[in-house]
Amino acid sequence: MTPIRVVSLLAASVLLGCASNPPVQPGASSTSQFDGAVYGGETTELEKPTPGAEVYRAFYQGGSGFVSVSSVRETVEEMATKHCDRKGKRARPLQETTSKGPHVLGNFPRVEWLFECTDPISSNSSDSPAIDKLGQIERLKRLLDNGALTQQEYEREKAKILAAP
Secondary structure, three states: OOOHHHHHHHHHHHHOOOOEOOOOOOOHHHOOOOOOOOOEEEEEOOOOOOOOOEEEEEEOOOOOOOOHHHHHHHHHHHHHHHHHHHOOOOEEEEEEEEEEOOOOOOOOOOEEEEEEEEEEOOOOOOOOHHHHHHHHHHHHHHHHHOOOOOHHHHHHHHHHHHOOO
């Protein structure tokens, strides 16, 4: 194989292996990254939107098929959290679309959230952290039931939630 061919193949693999991370966008004026994609995704409704609240869209695609869907989901969650933190609010996921395997060339793990920013839970209530943890676990269970998470991913994420202060 000639050196030019090797360099060309390396350049192509670098370009194809790049992660996709568009900025958080308003949900009403943006389109899903899954719309028109060769490889579709599975959508899970997590919560009903609050009437009148602005909905946002966050999307992330792993840089290869060796990235787990759960790590891509963590990135999307971080994007939503940072977006809402800047507003002094917390992210409340409404809908999640996740790529379906097999995750091979052209179908890298992808996750898209529709979410809204809500007022933080009052720190006056001693039940607030428990209620928030319960909500997070319920969301994970819905993802497990819809096949977006494996049992192992569910157990790992649940353990993280329960271990958090």
